[in-house]
């Protein structure tokens with residue numbers, strides 16, 4: 001019989017009253033519950049993922065739990081996850097998506113700011129600040145990729161690789177784009193030291209990263 005979240009939490013030594021929420025359990029006990037949601041979400045075919053989900057409902061629940069439990073510490077994150085699990089307005093698939101998004105926010109905050117939790121990678125066995133993916137595997141991958149492109153300026157190349165390793169987060173990873181892969185290049189404005197243009201990128205952007213030994217990075221089309 002499927003156990004309720006309340007039963008699971010009580011089993012793990014967590015009080016359930018929202019105002020008195022306490023959790024003495026080890027992080028490892030949460031890991032499987034969260035990882036299952038993330039894995040189910042990442043395994044969804046990309047095309048179907050958004051079509052079948054009520055994005056506005058998911059965003060509303062995410063906004064609600066973020067407002068109810070502010071902060072970037074693990075305790076706030078666990079409370080948000082617990083309430084998403086217990087929410088009765090979302091389907092399981094929508095909950096998976098919400099938990100995956102909340103976990104990405106948690107990974108970003110932990111990686112860039114709080115750095116109060118570390119997680120061991122099953123592949124390389126190094127510890128990093130992210131739950132969903134391994135920053136070390138991603139950085140290794142990006143550094144290997146860096147041997148396959150060049151801006152023709154070593155200083156710019158170094159800065160791009162440095163920025164990639166500082167924040168290995170999907171959609172925040174800077175990449176060198178050759179001019180021939182840009183279309184619709186339009187002048188936007190003059191900055192302090194350069195002119196700014198907008199353009200359409202004709203290739204696929206880094207969409208998400210995963211903890212596994214082959215497809216570290218998933219790309220999706222931008223157009």
Ligand SMILES: [Zn+2]
Nearest residue numbers: 121124134137
């Ligand atoms: Zn790793």
